Amino acid sequence: MPIGPRDSSRTPRYAGIATFALLPRLEEVDRADIAVVGVPFDSGVSYRPGARFGPAHVRESSRLLRPYNHVQDVSPFAELQVADAGDIAVNPFSIEDAVREIEERADALSAGGTRLLTIGGDHTIALPLLRSVAKRHGPVAVVHFDAHLDTWDTYFDAPVTHGTPFRRASEEGLIDLTASLHVGIRGPLYGREDLADDARLGFAILGSHDVERHGMAAALERMHARLGDRPVYVSVDIDVLDPAHAPGTGTPEAGGLTSRELLEFLRGLREHRIVGADVVEVAPAYDHAQLTGIAASHVAYELLTSMVPRS
Ligand SMILES: N=C(N)NCCCC(=O)O
Ligand SMILES: [Zn+2]
Numbered sequence: 001m002p003i004g005p006r007d008s009s010r011t012p013r014y015a016g017i018a019t020f021a022l023l024p025r026l027e028e029v030d031r032a033d034i035a036v037v038g039v040p041f042d043s044g045v046s047y048r049p050g051a052r053f054g055p056a057h058v059r060e061s062s063r064l065l066r067p068y069n070h071v072q073d074v075s076p077f078a079e080l081q082v083a084d085a086g087d088i089a090v091n092p093f094s095i096e097d098a099v100r101e102i103e104e105r106a107d108a109l110s111a112g113g114t115r116l117l118t119i120g121g122d123h124t125i126a127l128p129l130l131r132s133v134a135k136r137h138g139p140v141a142v143v144h145f146d147a148h149l150d151t152w153d154t155y156f157d158a159p160v161t162h163g164t165p166f167r168r169a170s171e172e173g174l175i176d177l178t179a180s181l182h183v184g185i186r187g188p189l190y191g192r193e194d195l196a197d198d199a200r201l202g203f204a205i206l207g208s209h210d211v212e213r214h215g216m217a218a219a220l221e222r223m224h225a226r227l228g229d230r231p232v233y234v235s236v237d238i239d240v241l242d243p244a245h246a247p248g249t250g251t252p253e254a255g256g257l258t259s260r261e262l263l264e265f266l267r268g269l270r271e272h273r274i275v276g277a278d279v280v281e282v283a284p285a286y287d288h289a290q291l292t293g294i295a296a297s298h299v300a301y302e303l304l305t306s307m308v309p310r311s
């Protein structure tokens with residue numbers, strides 16, 4: 001029997017130190033099917049800093065999550081042992097060291113078959129997480145929810161930043177070039193060649209405007225068709241949401257998805273085999289009333305539910 005969240009009818013949910021969803025810590029369980037792990041790192045950002053405070057904010061904003069997901073008809077914490085593995089405390093002064101530390105810790109945490117749901121942190125962290133996942137699964141289908149492509153080449157000649165993880169991942173053979181896609185892309189680009197590069201690197205694009213023009217049903221169908229039966233890695237940059245739904249982020253763009261739309265996409269992923277996931281770019285200094293934190297905590301909860309295998 002998995003150990004579930006603290007019983008909020010006995011201990012008020014606002015009391016005590018917050019783990020994600022008030023789940024047990026990794027040290028308190030024999031083994032975890034899924035570990036929720038924070039990466040407080042934001043040295044890779046190109047605009048507003050602050051995502052290093054994301055993991056603590058998402059945990060603090062997750063106290064109200066309840067154990068039964070009625071839309072999916074699943075109690076994820078009863079089906080799987082989910083535990084909070086704390087933070088991977090990485091070097092903020094060296095991106096190179098940080099990505100190595102993240103990869104090593106991700107390898108160690110997932111050694112016994114534990115899947116990781118990582119809370120960022122800026123989007124740089126997706127690169128070492130994909131390196132770790134690809135060691136066990138080979139090239140994975142990446143479904144990437146973001147306003148931004150994040151397949152750019154360099155910033156100030158730096159190759160590893162929050163705007164470049166999926167270019168590096170593609171170059172390193174970590175992703176399935178026939179089955180990966182971005183969802184929610186919008187906002188101005190640098191030029192037309194961004195799109196040509198992106199396609200060459202293996203991504204299809206389902207833009208925020210596509211969701212508006214063709215609707216959710218068509219969008220879900222496109223996502224399913226693209227992912228096929230490949231193992232899937234899910235990367236959610238919270239700036240995929242409209243700033244009205246998630247103001248607490250570093251590179252906001254107008255015209256984004258609603259949280260209702262994003263959660264529906266994530267429910268659709270139950271049909272696929274998710275091998276790992278992240279939720280990144282929550283920067284609490286720009287948040288209001290925990291809007292972004294709550295959105296991110298529900299994103300994580302929906303992902304965890306979709307990670308429960310269909311019996
Ligand atoms: N939020 C992420 N991951 N990337 C944004 C990079 C946008 C830019 O500097 O052009
Ligand atoms: Zn983004």
Ligand SMILES: [Zn+2]
Binds near residue numbers: 146237281
């Ligand atoms: Zn991003």
